[in-house]
Amino acid sequence: MNLNERHTQILNILHNQGSVMVTDLAEKLAVSSVTIRKDLTYLEEQKLLYRTHGKAILIDPYINNRHVSEKEKLFMEEKRLIGIEATKLIKPNDSILIASGTTMHAFARHINPKENLTVITSALTVSSILSKNKRIDVIQLGGFLRNSSVSTVGDYAIQMLNDFSCSKLFMGVDGLDLDYGITTTNAMEALLNRAMIEISQKVIVLTDSSKFDKRGFSKICDNDHVDQVITDDKIPRKILEGLKEQGIEVTVVGNKHHDLIV
Secondary structure (H helix, E strand, O other), X not given: OOHHHHHHHHHHHHHHHOEEEHHHHHHXXXXXXXXXXXXXXXXXXXXXXXXXXXXEEOOOOEOOOOOHHHHOOOOHHHHHHHHHHHHOOOOOOOEEEEOOOHHHHHHHHOOOOOOOEEEEEOEHHHHHHHOOOOOEEEEEOOOEEEOOOOEEEOHHHHHHHOXXXXXXXXXXXXXXXXXXXXXXXXXXXXXXXXXXXXXXXXXXXXXXXXXXXXXXXXXXXXXXXXXXXXEEOOOOHHHHHHHHHOOOEEEEEOOOHHHHOO
């Protein structure tokens, strides 16, 4: 097997598996680990894969911060279905927390409780949407306004949370990795999210499938803090099975969800 053939084989394996260890590649292709590392370095330079912790993956897991107006245009139907599903978890006279993010906006647009609901949120857009409903009492967290997400962060927002206890936290993420946990692109938001988790009885992550196997700059928490994930039917089976093995309830929305349930 010449160099080009080996590179083709490596990429074929990655496309089939999503990720592969250096040692496994060396064994499959009958070459040394040193040779495989050189191959992976070259392929990474060509932007054909990404290397991390002794293995290769198909895509760069690290994500950049983007403005909420840009994010709103992405995966709109998936977010709509996720938001509708999340509303089913709201109980009469509930008190819930809603974090920031465009999936939270989609969620808020479909909240229409038959009885009173109290919502604490850091997201100004969520407050604006929910304030139009007379059955919803909205508590807007104060603090420093994060321009890209149009939401509040900082010590004042965290201090306000000390006065409350909520049944559920609905939270969006910028990345969810089976090994690393859930992340966001902003350190101050990660701190606020952790404070939200502390005062919530149940943590529910609402995320479209593009966020899986991705990492933001700041870690929010390990996956064992998450009780439930609501996502769309493009979730990779590996991620679905991995989350369930970690004891996380997974709800899949979309036309293909029956085929994905383990």
